[in-house]
Amino acid sequence: WDILMEAIEFWKGKTAVDKARELGTAVMGSWYDDLSAAGVPRYDWKAQLPGALMYERVVNQGLRDFIKEAEERQQAWVENKDDDFEKLYFWQAADMSGKAVIHFARRHAMHLKELAAKEKDPERRQELEEMAQICEWVPENPARTFREALQSVVLVHLATKLETPHYPPTGFGLMDQYLYPFFKKDLEEGRLSLDQAANLIGDFLLYAARLEWIVEMSWRDYMQKGVLSSVGLAGTNQNGEEISNELTYLFLHIAGLSGYAEPHLAIRYSKDTPRWLMRKAIETNIKVKGGVPQFQNGDHAIEYMMKRGVSQESANGWITHGCSQGMPADQRSSMATDYLNVPLCIDLALHNGIASKTGKEIGLKTGDPRHFKTFDEFYDAFKKQVEYVFSRQMWYDRLVDQVKPKYYQQPLVSMLLPGCLEKGKDFAQGGLSHYRITLRKDRGIIPAADSLTAVKKLIYEDSNKLTMDGLLEAMDSNFAGDSGEQIRQMCFSVAKY
Numbered sequence: 001w002d003i004l005m006e007a008i009e010f011w012k013g014k015t016a017v018d019k020a021r022e023l024g025t026a027v028m029g030s031w032y033d034d035l036s037a038a039g040v041p042r043y044d045w046k047a048q049l050p051g052a053l054m055y056e057r058v059v060n061q062g063l064r065d066f067i068k069e070a071e072e073r074q075q076a077w078v079e080n081k082d083d084d085f086e087k088l089y090f091w092q093a094a095d096m097s098g099k100a101v102i103h104f105a106r107r108h109a110m111h112l113k114e115l116a117a118k119e120k121d122p123e124r125r126q127e128l129e130e131m132a133q134i135c136e137w138v139p140e141n142p143a144r145t146f147r148e149a150l151q152s153v154v155l156v157h158l159a160t161k162l163e164t165p166h167y168p169p170t171g172f173g174l175m176d177q178y179l180y181p182f183f184k185k186d187l188e189e190g191r192l193s194l195d196q197a198a199n200l201i202g203d204f205l206l207y208a209a210r211l212e213w214i215v216e217m218s219w220r221d222y223m224q225k226g227v228l229s230s231v232g233l234a235g236t237n238q239n240g241e242e243i244s245n246e247l248t249y250l251f252l253h254i255a256g257l258s259g260y261a262e263p264h265l266a267i268r269y270s271k272d273t274p275r276w277l278m279r280k281a282i283e284t285n286i287k288v289k290g291g292v293p294q295f296q297n298g299d300h301a302i303e304y305m306m307k308r309g310v311s312q313e314s315a316n317g318w319i320t321h322g323c324s325q326g327m328p329a330d331q332r333s334s335m336a337t338d339y340l341n342v343p344l345c346i347d348l349a350l351h352n353g354i355a356s357k358t359g360k361e362i363g364l365k366t367g368d369p370r371h372f373k374t375f376d377e378f379y380d381a382f383k384k385q386v387e388y389v390f391s392r393q394m395w396y397d398r399l400v401d402q403v404k405p406k407y408y409q410q411p412l413v414s415m416l417l418p419g420c421l422e423k424g425k426d427f428a429q430g431g432l433s434h435y436r437i438t439l440r441k442d443r444g445i446i447p448a449a450d451s452l453t454a455v456k457k458l459i460y461e462d463s464n465k466l467t468m469d470g471l472l473e474a475m476d477s478n479f480a481g482d483s484g485e486q487i488r489q490m491c492f493s494v495a496k497y
Contacts (some may be wrong), residue, residue, distance in 0.1 A: 235268025
C-alpha cells in the first residue's frame with residue numbers, strides 16, 4: 001500500500017508533458033526522442049492549440065455574461081441532481097477564471113490611478129485617469145467605445161496568454177466586423193478622429209507584434225520567431241454578406257506603415273470583394289514586402305467546408321487563425337499541430353533508415369541507395385520513409401492528445417470558445433462542436449523537391465557526372481575538401497525552385 005501511494009504521488013506530481021512523454025516512450029521506446037534529435041520539433045510539450053476566441057461576444061456583452069452563464073449552469077447542475085462532476089468542475093473553473101480576468105483588469109486600473117496621482121503634467125494625468133476608467137469597465141462589461149473595445153480584446157488576450165504561455169491563442173478573429181460598429185459610432189458622434197483611430201490600431205499591432213512565447217528548444221530552432229497572431233479582414237459574415245468597410249482599409253493602411261511581420265492580416269477575398277479593397281491590400285503587401293496581408297480564397301473555403309458537413313452559416317463566417325488556417329465559425333480552432341520534416345525523409349532514404357545527424361535508426365530499412373538502378377527506386381524508398389515516419393508520428397500524437405486535456409485543461413480559453421460552456425467541457429475534450437479538426441503540415445517541401453531533383457539529374461540522368469557513392473561521401477563529410485565543394489556546387493547548379 002505504501003509503495004502504491006508513493007507511486008500515485010509521484011505520478012500526480014508530473015506535468016502533462018511528462019505524462020505524455022512517458023506514455024509515448026512506453027509504446028515507442030526512444031523513437032520520438034530520436035526523431036526530435038534528428039530535427040523534428042516536439043509536439044508533446046505544447047498545450048492544445050486554441051484559435052480565435054469569441055471576441056465579438058466579449059466586446060458586446062462583456063465577460064460578466066460568460067460568468068453568469070457558468071454560474072447558471074452550476075445552479076442547474078444542483079437543481080437537476082446531475083452527477084457528472086467533470087462538468088461541474090469545468091463550470092467552476094470557468095467561473096473563477098473569468099472573475100480572475102476582471103480582477104486582472106482592475107489591478108491595471110489601480111496602478112493607473114497611482115500613476116495619475118503622481119503625475120504633474122495635467123494632460124498626461126487626464127490620459128492616465130481615462131485609461132483607469134476604461135480598465136475598470138472592460139472587459140467585465142460591454143464596451144461603449146472603439147477604444148474600450150480594443151482594450152477589452154487586449155486584456156482578454158493577455159490573460160489567455162498567461163493561462164498558456166507556451167502556446168497562446170493564435171488569432172484575433174474578424175476584427176473589422178466586430179469592431180466596426182464602435183468605430184463608426186464614435187466617428188459619427190465626434191468621440192474619435194481618424195488620426196486617433198489610426199494611433200489605437202497602431203498600438204494594438206505593436207502589442208501583437210511584440211508577443212513572445214515560452215518555447216521548447218526544438219521549436220525555437222524550427223520557428224525562429226515570435227507568436228503567430230492572425231487578424232481576419234473582409235470576406236462575408238454568417239449571412240453571406242460582404243463586410244469590407246472603412247476599418248478594413250484603416251487596418252491595411254496602418255499595417256503598411258508599420259511593416260510588422262506579425263500580426264499578419266488575412267484578406268478573405270471572394271468574387272464580391274470590392275476592387276478598392278484589393279488594390280489597398282496589394283499596396284500594403286508591396287509596402288511590407290510580401291506576406292502581409294495574406295490572400296485567402298473565401299469562395300473556395302466556404303465551398304470546401306460545406307462539402308465537409310459544415311453549415312452554410314458557419315462556413316460563411318469562417319475565421320482565420322494561426323499562420324494560414326481557416327476554421328468554421330462554430331469551431332475556430334485546430335486541436336493539434338505537428339509537422340513532418342520532409343528533407344529528413346530524403347536523408348533516411350539515402351542512409352537506409354538512419355538519420356545522418358544522430359546515427360540513430362528512425363526510419364525503414366529501404367535498402368542501400370548505391371544499389372538502386374533507377375530514380376524511381378530511390379523515389380519509392382523516399383515515399384516509404386515519409387509514410388513510415390508520418391504514420392508513427394500521427395500515432396504518437398493521438399496518444400499525446402488523450403493525455404493533454406486530462407492533465408492540462410484550459411478553462412479560460414474554453415469558456416471563450418463556442419460550445420464549451422454549453423457542454424461543460426474543455427475545448428480539447430470535445431467541447432467545441434461535433435467535428436474535430438487536427439492540423440498536420442509538411443515542412444521543408446521545397447528543399448526536399450530541390451534535393452530530389454539534384455539526385456535525379458546528377459546520378460540517374462547524367463550518369464557520368466556523379467555516383468551515389470560520391471554524393472554520400474561528400475554529404476557525410478559536410479562537403480569537405482575540394483571534391484566535396486565541387487559536388488556541392490554541382491548540386492546547386494541543377495535547375496530548381
